[in-house]
Amino acid sequence: MTACDDCLRRTDLIAAIAGRLQVEFKRRDAPARVLALSDAELLDVGASAEVRRRYRGFDAPAARARAGAAGLRVLCGCDAAYPSRLTDLADPPAALHVLGSVAALAAADGVAVVGARRASAYGLDVAHALGRGLSAAGVPVVSGLALGIDSAAHAGALEGPAPPIAVLAGSAHVAYPARGLTLHRAVAERGAVVSELPPGASPHRWTFVARNRIIAALSALTVVVQATDRSGSLTTADFAADLGRGVAALPGPVTTRLSEGTHRLIQAGAPLVTGTGDVLELLAGVAGREHAAPSPPRAAPPPLDPPLARLLAAVERGSGALDELAASPQDARAALAGLSELERRGLVRRGFSGRWEPAAR
Amino acid sequence: MLARVLTFAVDGVQARRVWVEADVRLGLPAFCVVGLADKAVREARERVRAALVNSGYEFPLRRITVNLAPAHLRKVGPAFDLPLAVALLIASAQLDAAVVERSAVVGELSLTGEVRPVRGVLAVAEAARQHDLLRLVVPRDRAREATLVPGLEVLGIESLDQLVTTLRGEAEPPPLPEPPPDAAEPLPDLSDVRGHNALVPGLEIAAAGGHNLLLQGPPGTGKTMIARRLPSILPPLSPEEAVEVTRIQSVAGVRGAGALVRTRPFRAPHHTISASGLVGGASPPQPGEATLAHHGVLFLDELAEFARSSLEALRQPLEDGHVTIVRGQGATSFPTRFMLVAASNPCPCGGGGAHCRCSAADLARHRRRLSGPLLDRIDILMRVERPPAASLRQQIAPRSAAVAARVVTARERQLARFAGAPERCNAQMTSRQIRELGAVTPAALRLLSELYDRHRLSARGHTRILRVARTVADLDGAATVSPEHVDVAAGLRLDDAPILVGAA
Numbered sequence: 089m090t091a092c093d094d095c096l097r098r099t100d101l102i103a104a105i106a107g108r109l110q111v112e113f114k115r116r117d118a119p120a121r122v123l124a125l126s127d128a129e130l131l132d133v134g135a136s137a138e139v140r141r142r143y144r145g146f147d148a149p150a151a152r153a154r155a156g157a158a159g160l161r162v163l164c165g166c167d168a169a170y171p172s173r174l175t176d177l178a179d180p181p182a183a184l185h186v187l188g189s190v191a192a193l194a195a196a197d198g199v200a201v202v203g204a205r206r207a208s209a210y211g212l213d214v215a216h217a218l219g220r221g222l223s224a225a226g227v228p229v230v231s232g233l234a235l236g237i238d239s240a241a242h243a244g245a246l247e248g249p250a251p252p253i254a255v256l257a258g259s260a261h262v263a264y265p266a267r268g269l270t271l272h273r274a275v276a277e278r279g280a281v282v283s284e285l286p287p288g289a290s291p292h293r294w295t296f297v298a299r300n301r302i303i304a305a306l307s308a309l310t311v312v313v314q315a316t317d318r319s320g321s322l323t324t325a326d327f328a329a330d331l332g333r334g335v336a337a338l339p340g341p342v343t344t345r346l347s348e349g350t351h352r353l354i355q356a357g358a359p360l361v362t363g364t365g366d367v368l369e370l371l372a373g374v375a376g377r378e379h380a381a382p383s384p385p386r387a388a389p390p391p392l393d394p395p396l397a398r399l400l401a402a403v404e405r406g407s408g409a410l411d412e413l414a415a416s417p418q419d420a421r422a423a424l425a426g427l428s429e430l431e432r433r434g435l436v437r438r439g440f441s442g443r444w445e446p447a448a449r
Numbered sequence: 450m451l452a453r454v455l456t457f458a459v460d461g462v463q464a465r466r467v468w469v470e471a472d473v474r475l476g477l478p479a480f481c482v483v484g485l486a487d488k489a490v491r492e493a494r495e496r497v498r499a500a501l502v503n504s505g506y507e508f509p510l511r512r513i514t515v516n517l518a519p520a521h522l523r524k525v526g527p528a529f530d531l532p533l534a535v536a537l538l539i540a541s542a543q544l545d546a547a548v549v550e551r552s553a554v555v556g557e558l559s560l561t562g563e564v565r566p567v568r569g570v571l572a573v574a575e576a577a578r579q580h581d582l583l584r585l586v587v588p589r590d591r592a593r594e595a596t597l598v599p600g601l602e603v604l605g606i607e608s609l610d611q612l613v614t615t616l617r618g619e620a621e622p623p624p625l626p627e628p629p630p631d632a633a634e635p636l637p638d639l640s641d642v643r644g645h646n647a648l649v650p651g652l653e654i655a656a657a658g659g660h661n662l663l664l665q666g667p668p669g670t671g672k673t674m675i676a677r678r679l680p681s682i683l684p685p686l687s688p689e690e691a692v693e694v695t696r697i698q699s700v701a702g703v704r705g706a707g708a709l710v711r712t713r714p715f716r717a718p719h720h721t722i723s724a725s726g727l728v729g730g731a732s733p734p735q736p737g738e739a740t741l742a743h744h745g746v747l748f749l750d751e752l753a754e755f756a757r758s759s760l761e762a763l764r765q766p767l768e769d770g771h772v773t774i775v776r777g778q779g780a781t782s783f784p785t786r787f788m789l790v791a792a793s794n795p796c797p798c799g800g801g802g803a804h805c806r807c808s809a810a811d812l813a814r815h816r817r818r819l820s821g822p823l824l825d826r827i828d829i830l831m832r833v834e835r836p837p838a839a840s841l842r843q844q845i846a847p848r849s850a851a852v853a854a855r856v857v858t859a860r861e862r863q864l865a866r867f868a869g870a871p872e873r874c875n876a877q878m879t880s881r882q883i884r885e886l887g888a889v890t891p892a893a894l895r896l897l898s899e900l901y902d903r904h905r906l907s908a909r910g911h912t913r914i915l916r917v918a919r920t921v922a923d924l925d926g927a928a929t930v931s932p933e934h935v936d937v938a939a940g941l942r943l944d945d946a947p948i949l950v951g952a953a
Contacts, residue, residue: 209812409666409834410647415844420647424940425933431940432899442665442795442832 091183093148095164096286098127098182100151101135101143103289108134113294123179123298151286158261158287160185169194174305176331181284181302187260188280192251197308198228199371200328201245202300202321203237204314208346211237211314213437213447214338214363216244218313221364223248227371228279230255230307232299233264237313237321239271246271251279253306255299258291259283297323304328309371311361312337315349322349325358334374336361390433399426400446403436408443450474452539452546455553456532457576458524459569461734461774461781462700464576468518469529471536476512482533484517487525496527496558497534504562504610509541523778525733528567531556531586534609548616552584553577562609566590569700571692574598586612592625594699597692597709629708636681636712637674642846644836645671651831651941653852656682657859658920659874661767661789661826663752663943666833672792675833676748679790680713681849683746684857690744693784697743701736714745716787720754724762734774734781739766742787752793753818763789764822770877788876791827793819828876828913830943859923875920880912887919889930896932900939914938 091099102109102123112122112133125133131140155162163170164183171193174180186193199222203211219229219241229245231238233254245252252275258264260283263272275281284302285295300320304310304327312335315321325335335358340347354360361367392400399413407413413427414420427444430436437447452471457464480494501508515533517524532554538544555573557565566588574595577585584602587595592605605625606612614620639649655662656679664672686694695710718727718738729737739747749755766772766785773782797815836844863874866886872878883889897918901911915930917938922930 409832410651411645411832411834411836411840414647415840416646417649417653417847421650421937423647424650425936428900428936428939432896432903434903442830 090152090167091162091164092166093146095166095182096148096151096162097143097146098130099284099286100146101127101130101139102182103285104139104142105130105134106285106289106292106295110292110294113297121179122294123181154287155185158187158259160187160260160287161190162186163190171306173307174302177301177305179301180305183286184282184284185260185286186280186282188276188278189251190280192228192253192280193282193306195228195251196226197371198230198253198306199367200230200303200307200310200324201237201241201313202231202303202310202315202324203241203312204316204319204321204346204349205234205236205238206316206346207236207240207314208340208344209445210340211346212240213445215240215313217447218311218338218364218367219244219252220247222367223250223252225364225368226250227368228253230303232256232296232303233268233272233275233281235265235268239268241313242271242275246274246278253279254281255302255306256281256283256291257285257295257299259285259287259289261287264291296320300324301327304333305331307333309334309336309367309374311335311367312350312353312358314338314340314346316345317348317352319349322353325353334359334370336367336370338362395422396426396430399423400430400435403427403430403444404446408445413444450540450542452536454532454536454539454549455582456529456555457553457573458522458528459526459572459700460522461783462572462697462736462740464569464572465522466576466580467522467524467529468516469532469536470516470518471533471540472514472516473509473537473540474512478510478512480513480515482515482517484515484520485523486517486529487523489527490517490524490529493527493530493533493558496530496560497537499560500530500558500562500609501534501537503560504608504613506538506543506609506613507541509537511541513537513540521778523733526567527557527565528555530558531564531606531609531612534558535612538613544613544616551582552586553582554586556586556588556606558609564588564606564608564612568702569696570594571597571696571699574601574603575696577601589623589626591699593628593708594695596625597695636849637678638681639678639846639849639852642671642675642678643842644840644844645675645833646840646844646846648675648831648833649846649852650937651829652679652682653856653924654917654920654937654941655679655788655790655829656852657856657874657924658828658863658917659788659876660828660917660920661876662791662829662831663824663827664790664792664831664833665795666792667835668794670833670835672833673748673750676717676746676750676790676792677715678849679746679788680715682852682856683713683788684853684860686711686713686744694744697736697740697784701741703741714742714787715748716742716745717748717750720749720751721756722759723756724759727759728762728766728772728785729774729783732776733778734776734783736783737772739763739772739785739787740783743784745787747787747789749789749791752791752823753815757818760823767822767826786877789823789827791823795832824943825909827943828917829941831941855924858926859920862923862926863920875916875923878916878919883912883915883919887915887930888928889915889918890932893918893930893932893935896935900935910942914942917941 162183215237223245228250230253231241242252254275260281263269300323304324310328312325328335337350337353337358414423436444454469456467458467498508539546570587570591571594578598578601586604589605589607592603595603615622691709716738727737728739770786771784773780918930918934921934921937
């Protein structure tokens with residue numbers, strides 16, 4: 089199963105004129121228009137003589153070999169395995185390069201979990217918990233492997249059974265950012281890392297926006313966890329809305345700008361979700377079917393002893409340091425043991441700053 | 450004529466034997482010093498010449514050759530002045546060779562003949578005793594130090610003339626200086642601390658097991674104050690430790706009246722210190738802060754402000770308990786067994802908890818500054834918060850003596866555990882020792898495995914919790930480590946999971 093020559097050639101062309109396309113994207117206001125152009129129009133837009141020569145003499149077997157050498161499978165629209173959801177786009181990717189399992193792409197309706205790169209510990213925590221919860225319910229998590237929310241969501245998703253799916257702005261086999269190499273490998277192993285660009289292509293500004301349309305198109309629902317009002321993750325929400333897919337957002341503290349984007353989405357009508365449960369409900373509505381509740385059922389965690397319950401309540405009220413939780417050395421000793429137990433039960437976590445915080449569930 | 454006088458050169462924290470050989474013969478007057486002497490030693494010629502003449506002795510106007518043997522050892526510093534003068538006096542027949550039999554001489558000379566203090570007298574005295582000498586001549590200012598070594602007759606001398614008359618038997622040896630009044634300043638007491646009673650168990654555990662400690666919190670909350678009170682709850686120095694500490698301070702020239710040091714050293718270098726300032730360096734090698742803190746506390750305030758290279762240099766000292774400085778002439782080893790206490794702000798903005806304005810990227814960057822060799826070796830993390838007004842008024846920490854008593858008992862249990870082995874406290878336990886001597890219950894181990902899985906601990910983190918748990922058990926007087934002890938230790942641990950920014 090591999091892409092046909094024409095689609096490969098088109099992909100190669102797009103990669104070859106990627107730099108020129110950056111200018112083109114600025115000129116037209118919708119990226120969709122550019123990628124929907126036919127090959128001939130693309131050549132007119134920005135191909136040098138060299139590029140035209142290359143286009144005319146395109147060596148498809150060599151391109152396939154290059155992809156194979158990088159460990160990538162290539163799918164094109166002509167292929168049965170090409171995700172049908174992508175055809176909803178006006179400008180679907182000509183070819184999808186896949187590192188990992190092609191079958192993962194055809195799996196159940198995924199949910200995109202996206203957000204800001206500069207995220208706060210709160211955002212990372214809830215993104216991680218959401219990724220974990222969705223994966224536990226068998227829902228694939230789709231995201232971009234960017235720093236911050238994207239990575240946190242996938243890190244959480246890896247803790248559950250559902251295959252994670254990542255869409256990159258550059259070649260699929262190259263971890264970007266380089267710091268995320270371990271995560272990149274883990275996602276490729278358990279799910280799939282895809283890109284519409286051939287191996288060797290490097291990311292451009294427009295490719296980040298372009299890949300967001302793929303993220304939105306692959307998913308039944310897009311959830312924005314945390315975004316400033318200028319965050320790139322909002323474009324994913326826009327694409328989803330254009331496609332008629334669901335968009336949801338999580339609220340955040342009103343005292344920082346980090347959630348201004350998500351708050352704006354909510355004001356514009358996106359449903360407010362607070363966690364896995366809400367997202368699953370929304371997904372059921374959008375996709376038209378129920379999802380298995382994550383096990384064990386959220387209903388009844390084992391009841392806490394009164395001292396532990398008091399300790400948990402204090403942490404939830406914001407007391408995060410031993411000083412605030414105990415008044416005497418004896419109390420402090422008991423509090424230490426209690427906090428440790430609460431941590432083991434997943435009810436609190438210790439932030440890097442040393443303070444105890446309630447854990448997102 | 451040829452004369453030989455024995456002296457000692459300080460090398461690291463020890464003293465090595467040096468022979469000062471003086472050959473005086475007929476020939477054109479010359480005065481030449483050989484034996485890898487540094488500038489200060491070569492300048493001895495001027496000092497000795499003037500001192501001899503000004504003390505009323507004859508300076509031989511002949512061909513003088515002085516050799517400092519062994520010739521491969523680099524000789525540094527002015528401590529050879531006095532032995533050189535004595536050698537010259539013997540070689541020019543102004544003093545009898547027999548007077549320096551089985552004796553050694555150290556001291557600097559001023560132009561007037563006055564004997565000035567030198568560093569490392571205790572190390573010299575110990576070496577003298579080891580070489581089976583009977584008498585040691587030292588500057589009177591440092592004589593007290595030398596008397597700490599039993600079996601050695603100490604002559605504390607104030608001037609060249611006094612030395613000669615004493616050696617000739619023409620005068621009584623001068624009396625040793627009075628021991629200094631026991632005006633040891635009382636250590637700052639734990640009860641000075643207000644509003645942080647919840648931190649006392651953590652401090653107690655750190656002190657009892659010798660565990661390295663990190664205090665994190667916004668500025669002005671009392672981290673430095675708490676750190677400075679740690680020595681008051683540490684067990685007192687054992688006699689061997691006291692001698693080691695005194696010797697180190699003597700070599701480093703730290704001002705001391707020469708009496709045996711009684712309190713554990715507390716060193717708090719400023720964060721602009723260099724790597725060699727921290728662990729030692731220069732040529733010849735001088736002890737760094739880590740050595741000066743041997744058997745005591747090294748306090749690094751504002752940990753994030755220290756140069757990364759300086760902190761990296763602490764890796765070997767923390768791991769091995771000693772540091773080796775290699776120079777052209779060889780390697781010198783300095784001891785560095787200290788308890789590390791560090792204080793830092795939790796994040797760059799300095800706000801605390803709810804007031805923190807940092808993004809996760811800022812936090813990660815700040816964390817990266819701290820991470821690496823040091824965080825890996827810190828066993829206990831405590832968060833110091835700004836106390837509410839009520840606790841400032843009402844919460845008064847217990848007196849140091851009460852806490853110290855419990856710490857001492859816990860330490861005794863540890864010493865009993867390590868009988869024979871060189872380790873002295875739980876923080877130094879190897880993982881094998883924990884397995885064999887720790888007496889950890891299976892239930893506790895199961896709990897620890899749960900923690901290991903849940904929080905993605907490293908193997909080091911796993912061992913760390915066990916060590917601290919063992920200390921908690923020791924403070925309780927428990928023979929075995931139970932799950933509750935593990936829980937308490939886990940509550941004090943440093944979170945070593947990676948920050949989820951790039952999710953490395």
